[in-house]
Amino acid sequence: MIYNKENFPQISSERNVTATILMYMLFGLLCIAMLALFIGIPLSMQLEHNSHLSDGEMIFNIIYFPILFWGIWALYKDYRRQKNKKIVLITVDQYGIHYHQYNGIVQRILYKELERSTEAYVSDIDRKIGSKYSPGYIFGFKEGKYIPIPFSTSDNGLTYIPKNKYHLIGHFLKGITLFCPHIKISQAVFADYFINPDTFEFNKKSQIITYLLVLIVIMVMLIAVDLFTKYTKGFSILF
Numbered sequence: 001m002i003y004n005k006e007n008f009p010q011i012s013s014e015r016n017v018t019a020t021i022l023m024y025m026l027f028g029l030l031c032i033a034m035l036a037l038f039i040g041i042p043l044s045m046q047l048e049h050n051s052h053l054s055d056g057e058m059i060f061n062i063i064y065f066p067i068l069f070w071g072i073w074a075l076y077k078d079y080r081r082q083k084n085k086k087i088v089l090i091t092v093d094q095y096g097i098h099y100h101q102y103n104g105i106v107q108r109i110l111y112k113e114l115e116r117s118t119e120a121y122v123s124d125i126d127r128k129i130g131s132k133y134s135p136g137y138i139f140g141f142k143e144g145k146y147i148p149i150p151f152s153t154s155d156n157g158l159t160y161i162p163k164n165k166y167h168l169i170g171h172f173l174k175g176i177t178l179f180c181p182h183i184k185i186s187q188a189v190f191a192d193y194f195i196n197p198d199t200f201e202f203n204k205k206s207q208i209i210t211y212l213l214v215l216i217v218i219m220v221m222l223i224a225v226d227l228f229t230k231y232t233k234g235f236s237i238l239f
Contacts, residue, residue, distance in 0.1 A: 005178055010093035011171050013151075013162035023159045038068055086158040090151065092171045094179060097149065109149055111180045115141045123186035125149075125176060127193075138169070138189055166202035169193050174200040 003009070042064065046057045089100040096110035117124045118141060130136030138149045151168050153160045162168065173195060176183050190197040194207040 008094045008178060010091055013090040013168060014164050016161045016163040019161040020159055023154060082158060087153055087160040090162060090168060092168055097172055111176055113142050114180055114183050117141055118144055124183040125185040125189060127189045166193055170195045170200040170202050
């Protein structure tokens with residue numbers, strides 16, 4: 001359907017329950033592993049060979065474990081505070097994008113608040129390439145500064161992963177072109193998120209093909225490395 005200023009609808013996020021549960025499970029396993037390390041390693045070193053605890057070890061335990069449990073309690077209290085700010089719904093309409101929080105507060109990024117880029121080679125709406133330490137994201141400019149425009153969150157205790165993330169992105173970009181035509185969108189944003197720049201629709205087929213090609217390239221590279229080591233070093237890594 002072709003939207004204009006008169007019939008531009010509101011669309012809402014649909015939570016991906018499976019992905020959200022998986023994220024919490026991974027975070028929970030990480031917490032358990034870290035807790036086991038902080039508790040298990042000191043105790044295992046002290047109790048190896050069934051030896052008795054020395055006076056120095058007792059003093060260490062009296063100081064170390066209360067501090068450790070105080071740190072765990074402080075992290076839990078911080079998690080409870082942050083929980084009220086976690087996103088439970090994302091909507092995009094004719095005004096902009098709205099983040100509905102658990103505590104009832106709605107944070108907004110409005111089209112009319114977006115500004116022109118202050119940098120020569122950065123578009124008004126652009127994207128930051130992700131790395132192994134942080135995911136990529138779309139950003140704009142407000143009051144001369146970068147402002148991230150997230151369409152999902154994966155922070156600890158604030159995880160919200162929508163199933164229709166790419167549809168939200170396409171709808172938001174369409175809203176910018178309709179209500180703020182002076183704001184220029186980088187073509188890299190459309191390409192990275194598989195959004196058709198003419199229809200603003202998500203191209204699922206293109207995403208699948210791209211991911212399959214990346215997988216094939218990775219497999220070819222692994223096989224090539226394996227063959228190289230096999231014929232130069234005499235052993236195989238994969239086979």
